[in-house]
Amino acid sequence: MTVIAAREPVPEFILLTGSLGSGKTTLLCDYLSLPESADTGVIVNEAGEINVDGAIVSSGRRDLPMTLLGNGCVCCSLGDDLHAAIDELLAVRRISGAGGFLRIILETSGLAMPGPILRSLMRYDRAEYRLRIVSTLDVLDPMTDDAMFPVRSAQLTAARSIVVTKLDRAQADQIGATELVAKRFNPAATRIAVVDRQARARAAFAPTQGEAPATPSQFQAIAATDHSRLGVFLAEWPAAVPWADLRDWLEDLAGFCGDRLLRVKGLVSVVGVSQSVLIDGVGTTFAEPRRMGPDSSGRRGLVIIARDVDLAELTAFSADYSADVRPAVKNSSKRAA
Known part of the structure; x- marks a missing residue:
């Protein structure tokens, strides 16, 4: 891709x-x-x-x-x-x-x-x-x-x-x-x-003018979900990630969760790309990644919404990756203070 x-x-x-x-x-x-x-x-x-x-x-x-x-x-x-x-x-x-x-x-x-x-x-x-x-x-x-x-x-x-x-x-x-x-x-x-x-x-x-760049407030909004069977998680990388490694991680995430994966969306810093890259997935299907403009500042990470998945499962899944590829995954199901 x-x-x-x-x-x-x-x-x-x-x-x-x-x-x-x-x-x-x-x-x-x-x-x-x-x-x-x-x-x-x-x-x-x-x-x-x-x-x-x-x-x-x-x-x-x-x-x-x-x-x-x-x-x-x-x-x-x-x-x-x-x-x-x-x-x-x-x-x-x-x-x-x-x-x-x-x-x-x-x-x-x-x-x-x-x-x-x-x-x-x-x-x-x-x-x-x-x-x-x-x-x-x-x-x-x-x-x-x-x-x-x-x-x-x-x-x-x-x-x-x-x-x-x-x-x-x-x-x-x-x-x-x-x-x-x-x-x-x-x-x-x-x-x-x-x-x-x-x-x-x-x-x-009504016609739309395309999607606005992701902002930090979107992460907070998505993270407000509190349905008992829906888990909302934030995956963050400590540094820029090679695209091939990020792609493999996303494909493995889709395979691991299957139809329990509902939404993946956020900005990631990719090695060799000056702008942040927008990742946008519905279920296990991902749109073509897009470079965002220079004004797409703010928090980087992927919001993951999944059904009947807990933090321990995602943590164990990511543990198989090397330290430079493995994201820090945390539960974001409650609204940020």
């Missing part, structure tokens, strides 16, 4: 996730009713054989560029299907002469884990795009049982934005409690809790 400079802004690919029945399709339909959605392509996927969501979405706009993944949950049936769906959207758009999309939205099944989808998208090389994850959170049912916790935690911790839905049916205390749930899972995410449905949809899918 080669360290590259940040690219110019390109059209967005928005991954819309959220638990079953949390209002993803309603949010998407609300957005598609707005004039600013005109240059939007949609891919809809469901776990069942009958693509009900696709029918609902397409019924609102007959001119909507949309394709369906009707062969099961997208995270379980990737192959070339997702790539073919994107190709189909782009081909239809090209033939229509309407110009390029400003965004493509993939609405996933409520059972979908973000990591495998991102892994597939990273292999798609026929168009450039910026990737963003939006997750819905039902104000009437914000908690989850043990069976669905792995999926829900993966969706929420991966999200750039968490959209609280069904607000018109909720009391003020329910809204506050749901925002607290969102904050506990992912304090770094933007929380959107707007009662007006069109305003909520507009905020959820």
Whole structure:
């Protein structure tokens, strides 16, 4: 993997996730009713054989560029299907002469884990795009049982934005409690809790200008998570690390944690690179590392969010590395004073 400079802004690919029945399709339909959605392509996927969501979405706009993944949950049936769906959207758009999309939205099944989808998208090389994850959170049912916790935690911790839905049916205390749930899972995410449905949809899918450099306050925010099954850790290196060693450590971390690894993000000093390098991973999938500008001063280290992993496990894992490669790992689950 080669360290590259940040690219110019390109059209967005928005991954819309959220638990079953949390209002993803309603949010998407609300957005598609707005004039600013005109240059939007949609891919809809469901776990069942009958693509009900696709029918609902397409019924609102007959001119909507949309394709369906009707062969099961997208995270379980990737192959070339997702790539073919994107190709189909782009081909239809090209033939229509309407110009390029400003965004493509993939609405996933409520059972979908973000990591495998991102892994597939990273292999798609026929168009450039910026990737963003939006997750819905039902104000009437914000908690989850043990069976669905792995999926829900993966969706929420991966999200750039968490959209609280069904607000018109909720009391003020329910809204506050749901925002607290969102904050506990992912304090770094933007929380959107707007009662007006069109305003909520507009905020959820509004264009972004790319990600701002990491700052020390982001570490403190991420470290505020206090869910009993989520561990938040900070890995820090005493000096600049050779890129090959850092890459091996990250790959081994992904292999060690498997699907328990939810998020890895932070700045690291790399030997031979004058700027700090941004490492950003969702699950076991990592984006291309990016050199950050000279103003990216502050604390260096990687925030690791994992499910059902404790400090002793990570410490033992890192102990196998030499002293110049091994980071100091500490538990950061409580907010810094």
